Amino acid sequence: MLESKEMRKVYCETMMELAAKDPRIVELEADLSGAHGMKPFQQAFPDRTFNVGIAEANMVGVAAGLASCGKIPFVHSFGTFATRRCFDQITISVCYAGLNIKIVGSDPGVMAELNGGTHMPLEDAGIMRTLPGMTIFEPADSVQLRQALPAIVEHPGTVYLRMPRRCTQSVFDADSYTFHWGKADTLREGSDVTLIASGVCVANALEAAKLLAEKGVQARVLNMHTIKPLDEEAVVRAAKETGAIVTAENHNIIGALGSAVAEVLCEQCPTPLERVGIRDHFGQVGKAPYLMKVFGITAEDIAAAALKAVARKA
Amino acid sequence: MDAHKLQRLEGLSKEARRLLVQMLGTLGVGHVGGSLSIVDMLVYLYYEELRIRPEEPRWSDRDRFVLSKGHAGPALYTLLAMKGYFDKAELATLNQPGTHLPSHCDMKLTPGVDMTAGSLGQGISAAVGMALAGRLDRKDYRVFCLVGDGEMQEGQVWEAAMYAGNQHLDNFVLIVDDNGMQIDNYTDEINAVRPIDKRLEAFGFAPICINGHDFHEIEAAFQLMHTIKRRPAAIIMSTVKGKGCSFCEGKLSCHSMPVTAADVASAMSELQ
Numbered sequence: 001m002l003e004s005k006e007m008r009k010v011y012c013e014t015m016m017e018l019a020a021k022d023p024r025i026v027e028l029e030a031d032l033s034g035a036h037g038m039k040p041f042q043q044a045f046p047d048r049t050f051n052v053g054i055a056e057a058n059m060v061g062v063a064a065g066l067a068s069c070g071k072i073p074f075v076h077s078f079g080t081f082a083t084r085r086c087f088d089q090i091t092i093s094v095c096y097a098g099l100n101i102k103i104v105g106s107d108p109g110v111m112a113e114l115n116g117g118t119h120m121p122l123e124d125a126g127i128m129r130t131l132p133g134m135t136i137f138e139p140a141d142s143v144q145l146r147q148a149l150p151a152i153v154e155h156p157g158t159v160y161l162r163m164p165r166r167c168t169q170s171v172f173d174a175d176s177y178t179f180h181w182g183k184a185d186t187l188r189e190g191s192d193v194t195l196i197a198s199g200v201c202v203a204n205a206l207e208a209a210k211l212l213a214e215k216g217v218q219a220r221v222l223n224m225h226t227i228k229p230l231d232e233e234a235v236v237r238a239a240k241e242t243g244a245i246v247t248a249e250n251h252n253i254i255g256a257l258g259s260a261v262a263e264v265l266c267e268q269c270p271t272p273l274e275r276v277g278i279r280d281h282f283g284q285v286g287k288a289p290y291l292m293k294v295f296g297i298t299a300e301d302i303a304a305a306a307l308k309a310v311a312r313k314a
Numbered sequence: 315m316d317a318h319k320l321q322r323l324e325g326l327s328k329e330a331r332r333l334l335v336q337m338l339g340t341l342g343v344g345h346v347g348g349s350l351s352i353v354d355m356l357v358y359l360y361y362e363e364l365r366i367r368p369e370e371p372r373w374s375d376r377d378r379f380v381l382s383k384g385h386a387g388p389a390l391y392t393l394l395a396m397k398g399y400f401d402k403a404e405l406a407t408l409n410q411p412g413t414h415l416p417s418h419c420d421m422k423l424t425p426g427v428d429m430t431a432g433s434l435g436q437g438i439s440a441a442v443g444m445a446l447a448g449r450l451d452r453k454d455y456r457v458f459c460l461v462g463d464g465e466m467q468e469g470q471v472w473e474a475a476m477y478a479g480n481q482h483l484d485n486f487v488l489i490v491d492d493n494g495m496q497i498d499n500y501t502d503e504i505n506a507v508r509p510i511d512k513r514l515e516a517f518g519f520a521p522i523c524i525n526g527h528d529f530h531e532i533e534a535a536f537q538l539m540h541t542i543k544r545r546p547a548a549i550i551m552s553t554v555k556g557k558g559c560s561f562c563e564g565k566l567s568c569h570s571m572p573v574t575a576a577d578v579a580s581a582m583s584e585l586q
Contacts, residue, residue: 057436058473061470065447066447068429068447069448089439089470097429
């Protein structure tokens with residue numbers, strides 16, 4: 001059945017289960033442990049929690065040092081501060097040094113809601129994507145997050161986890177879903193167009209597919225949970241089989257999912273592509289449903305883009 | 315320190331400086347000033363202080379040494395070669411295509427390098443992380459981190475120092491190469507970080523001020539360091555950029571400069 005749970009609650013519960021089994025796991029905070037719901041973890045593993053205060057650069061550097069001694073550090077902050085604020089530390093002390101840490105950036109894009117534009121990560125996945133060896137994972141819901149975390153722990157390289165803190169619309173049935181590392185989930189079959197979505201836009205894409213079906217357009221829906229490395233095979237297959245592609249992301253259209261898909265299509269299978277996302281704007285304050293309308297990433301926007309892409313088919 | 319030990323250490327310092335200048339001379343250019351200023355400290359660390367196994371560079375119980383001022387990599391490579399981490403002949407490959415010895419320290423390339431550095435201010439955070447890991451694992455290794463005085467203008471140095479002090483990290487030792495110069499001018503003229511001892515003391519460190527070219531004082535600093543509990547130690551060493559070679563010693567221009575055959579020849583005669 002579909003579950004309605006806060007992402008941060010599922011995150012903390014799962015991390016506690018994993019940490020109980022794996023002594024290498026440690027967690028670092030920059031004064032946002034409460035915001036990330038990590039207080040239970042702290043109480044269970046006080047020696048393995050390091051709250052450095054409001055100092056994200058130091059948090060990442062300390063994590064690099066812990067990683068060099070065999071630990072698997074998970075660092076946490078809002079997505080803006082977990083990436084943009086400490087980009088050079090992630091670049092040099094972590095990626096260039098070949099060290100393995102896990103970066104959890106919370107409240108991607110419009111999910112930053114009332115914290116507003118200063119806290120609204122619309123470029124985080126884009127800048128992380130420029131780093132060699134980086135994996136970028138964005139779960140569609142809490143069911144997928146729970147299943148992906150053990151794989152993130154075991155993955156021998158740095159992972160950026162783009163995670164809303166609160167409830168999101170459920171996509172997967174916990175009883176039947178099985179997560180596959182690096183492979184896009186096909187949520188709906190279709191032959192006219194493929195909607196490739198990530199994060200909170202996955203639910204919007206599923207809704208868009210229903211709207212399109214009412215107009216006689218059958219849309220395939222892919223959940224591209226891993227933005228890097230991209231499941232290129234799924235993208236090319238979708239291009240060949242459906243002939244039109246729409247990407248939908250809660251991120252600037254520059255740099256992340258839309259760019260990654262465009263790069264693959266250009267080089268391997270040129271196909272009409274429409275990118276739905278934040279069209280090179282800064283964020284602003286507001287609740288997520290309002291901001292999705294403002295920035296044009298709703299189900300209706302995705303459906304309209306799909307019709308445009310279908311119309312461009314030769 | 316008896317006269318015999320002093321003579322031995324001074325001999326090792328001269329050897330290290332000769333190797334260092336020859337290495338940079340082979341290339342014709344390099345970070346000569348800030349490498350020469352830390353040679354005496356590195357000699358003492360690698361020959362008297364660090365618990366290491368050159369034949370097993372990743373030994374998990376080893377003391378860690380993080381050269382946060384990564385541009386002084388050539389000085390570290392010299393000591394690593396002298397200790398047998400790799401052949402001294404490799405020193406001639408500095409910055410050559412495919413080398414294991416890039417100008418800035420790279421833990422993926424060089425045996426014995428514990429942390430990659432080159433973007434200033436970052437090594438100290440990693441060193442603090444290593445010290446925290448040691449405490450968590452109940453291991454008795456120590457972590458030494460060497461920063462430059464100019465490097466201390468980076469805010470991250472103070473983020474890390476604040477955390478080390480508040481964590482009472484007595485397995486962590488910060489060594490400051492206070493040579494008083496940075497690329498553009500004297501550090502005091504650009505943006506002074508002195509008084510380094512008082513500032514670090516306010517951040518929870520036990521400061522120890524020494525002449526970084528005097529082995530008596532270096533040894534006394536480490537003896538004192540071993541008695542400090544529940545506080546990280548900071549050894550602030552007053553040094554001279556380019557120390558030991560008249561072609562560059564004390565010159566503002568010596569941060570990164572050409573090293574000619576004549577410079578190498580004069581240094582070799584001075585370092586006999």
